[in-house]
Amino acid sequence: MPKTAGIILIGNEILSGKIADANAAYLCRELRELGVEVRRITVIPDEVDLIAREVAEFSRAFDVVFTSGGVGPTHDDVTMEGVAQALGTRVVRHPHLVELLQRYYGDRINDASLRMAEVPDGAELLSGGSLRFPTVFARNVYVLPGVPEIFRQKFDTLRERFRDEPYHLRQVFVVIGESAIAEHLNTVLAAFPELLLGSYPEFSNPEYRVKVTLESKDLGYVEAALAALLDRLPADAVVKVIQGR
Amino acid sequence: MPKTAGIILIGNEILSGKIADANAAYLCRELRELGVEVRRITVIPDEVDLIAREVAEFSRAFDVVFTSGGVGPTHDDVTMEGVAQALGTRVVRHPHLVELLQRYYGDRINDASLRMAEVPDGAELLSGGSLRFPTVFARNVYVLPGVPEIFRQKFDTLRERFRDEPYHLRQVFVVIGESAIAEHLNTVLAAFPELLLGSYPEFSNPEYRVKVTLESKDLGYVEAALAALLDRLPADAVVKVIQGR
Numbered sequence: 326m327p328k329t330a331g332i333i334l335i336g337n338e339i340l341s342g343k344i345a346d347a348n349a350a351y352l353c354r355e356l357r358e359l360g361v362e363v364r365r366i367t368v369i370p371d372e373v374d375l376i377a378r379e380v381a382e383f384s385r386a387f388d389v390v391f392t393s394g395g396v397g398p399t400h401d402d403v404t405m406e407g408v409a410q411a412l413g414t415r416v417v418r419h420p421h422l423v424e425l426l427q428r429y430y431g432d433r434i435n436d437a438s439l440r441m442a443e444v445p446d447g448a449e450l451l452s453g454g455s456l457r458f459p460t461v462f463a464r465n466v467y468v469l470p471g472v473p474e475i476f477r478q479k480f481d482t483l484r485e486r487f488r489d490e491p492y493h494l495r496q497v498f499v500v501i502g503e504s505a506i507a508e509h510l511n512t513v514l515a516a517f518p519e520l521l522l523g524s525y526p527e528f529s530n531p532e533y534r535v536k537v538t539l540e541s542k543d544l545g546y547v548e549a550a551l552a553a554l555l556d557r558l559p560a561d562a563v564v565k566v567i568q569g570r
Numbered sequence: 571m572p573k574t575a576g577i578i579l580i581g582n583e584i585l586s587g588k589i590a591d592a593n594a595a596y597l598c599r600e601l602r603e604l605g606v607e608v609r610r611i612t613v614i615p616d617e618v619d620l621i622a623r624e625v626a627e628f629s630r631a632f633d634v635v636f637t638s639g640g641v642g643p644t645h646d647d648v649t650m651e652g653v654a655q656a657l658g659t660r661v662v663r664h665p666h667l668v669e670l671l672q673r674y675y676g677d678r679i680n681d682a683s684l685r686m687a688e689v690p691d692g693a694e695l696l697s698g699g700s701l702r703f704p705t706v707f708a709r710n711v712y713v714l715p716g717v718p719e720i721f722r723q724k725f726d727t728l729r730e731r732f733r734d735e736p737y738h739l740r741q742v743f744v745v746i747g748e749s750a751i752a753e754h755l756n757t758v759l760a761a762f763p764e765l766l767l768g769s770y771p772e773f774s775n776p777e778y779r780v781k782v783t784l785e786s787k788d789l790g791y792v793e794a795a796l797a798a799l800l801d802r803l804p805a806d807a808v809v810k811v812i813q814g815r
Contacts, residue, residue, distance in 0.1 A: 334611075337766070337768055338768055338770060339598065340607075340610075340611070341598065341602050341607075341737075341766075341785075342595065342598035342599030342600070342601070342602040342608075343768070343770075344770070345595035346595070350584075350587065350591070353585055353586065354587030355587070356587070357586050357587040362585075363586070363587075364615065365613065365615075366585065366611075366612065366613035367612050367613075368594075368610065368611035368612075369610055370609065370610075397748050397771060398748050399748050399751075399752045399755055399769040400752070400755055400756055400759055400767070400769075401768060401769060433749070433750070434749075435752075436752075436753075438749035440752075472771065472773060474773065474774070492586075503642050503643050503644050504643045504678070504679075504680055504682045504683035505680075505682075506644075507645070507680075507682030508680070510645055511645055514645055521586075522645070523582055523583055524642070524644040524645075524646060525583060525589070526717065528717060528719065529719070540586075
């Protein structure tokens with residue numbers, strides 16, 4: 326079984342269309358490269374009870390969970406409270422974070438900035454690389470900030486924790502429509518039931534009409550399935566076969 | 571109470587990082603403009619039971635639900651089955667869709683293409699504009715395709731169904747940090763508890779450090795809250811105030 330992940334984006338600004346999230350797409354690509362299966366993404370408002378409910382469900386359902394957003398010093402930054410509630414605990418001020426914040430803010434430190442020292446009781450702090458502030462980790466939940474630059478910087482320091490058996494990807498580009506290949510896909514899937522098989526039509530690309538993706542963590546399996554598919558497709562329908570991305 | 575909406579994106583290709591979704595961000599912007607509150611977005615795999623579970627929950631929780639993806643002729647297009655199961659019914663072949671597909675495909679029609687005539691029993695077909703195929707609508711669920719051009723084309727024909735009282739937005743750009751304004755935001759929120767108040771730090775913009783957004787469907791309320799905020803902020807901290815987007 327591949328390692329599974331869930332992603333929780335927290336922020337009214339995404340739901341109200343003010344900001345287009347970039348973190349989920351980035352994380353999906355990175356985790357796939359690492360061999361991790363993302364099973365669900367959810368986008369929810371900055372509301373403690375909703376965050377708690379989603380985090381609790383994701384934490385039970387998936388091996389690892391990532392949250393994005395809601396970790397600053399203002400009224401709408403309630404992710405830590407939500408995560409704490411999900412894990413049946415409360416937030417506490419972490420002395421090491423207090424120290425880091427004091428060093429960063431100096432005389433300008435106030436109650437609002439000290440909110441950023443609050444973590445779910447029992448959480449670990451994960452330092453690494455050139456991070457100014459460590460990543461908060463509680464049970465199987467990594468709490469990441471919404472700002473894309475910092476989100477990526479933090480994920481970079483965590484990346485190797487998640488590495489698993491890689492997926493092997495093959496892509497077949499055809500110039501006939503989805504309806505014309507559907508039966509062949511079904512036949513291949515009947516012979517290779519564990520194959521991850523995708524079919525993506527393209528309506529404005531002059532080079533091909535459908536991209537078919539075949540994936541498995543078992544290299545022999547995906548190669549055999551690819552051979553079976555190419556064997557069935559009309560030879561002049563296939564314009565290109567690619568290994569990997 | 572504003573009208574609420576939920577968005578369900580269906581597709582392994584998003585979760586596996588092959589495609590970055592564009593439909594949710596588009597729909598959030600459009601619905602906000604129309605005065606509709608998007609309460610949740612979920613991204614799930616092409617699996618009937620998962621689709622059924624999410625659609626059932628969203629359909630109960632929100633006034634309108636939009637699904638994106640999983641409506642083609644291949645094995646991984648199982649949205650209609652999922653929606654049907656969520657609504658306690660099954661899929662049936664709709665005679666009008668069969669007719670449209672026969673006209674479109676002519677002699678090349680086959681079982682795979684006829685899958686696209688399947689809809690949840692009792693669903694309505696919504697025609698409009700220059701749509702080649704109508705939109706499937708069942709209970710409060712609009713079933714839209716994943717391909718962005720067609721998704722937008724279909725939403726355009728539906729748009730006026732969702733128009734509600736507009737949100738009034740004011741944006742204040744400040745050159746001091748979030749920690750320094752947090753207390754002022756809290757004070758304003760205490761006086762205007764119904765205000766939708768957002769605070770968005772910017773780390774690489776030379777013009778400002780935080781964008782504060784104030785929103786309400788009550789124009790007088792948002793104007794009064796804005797005045798209260800500007801009254802509290804140090805005058806030289808505010809670089810710009812914008813009405814609307």
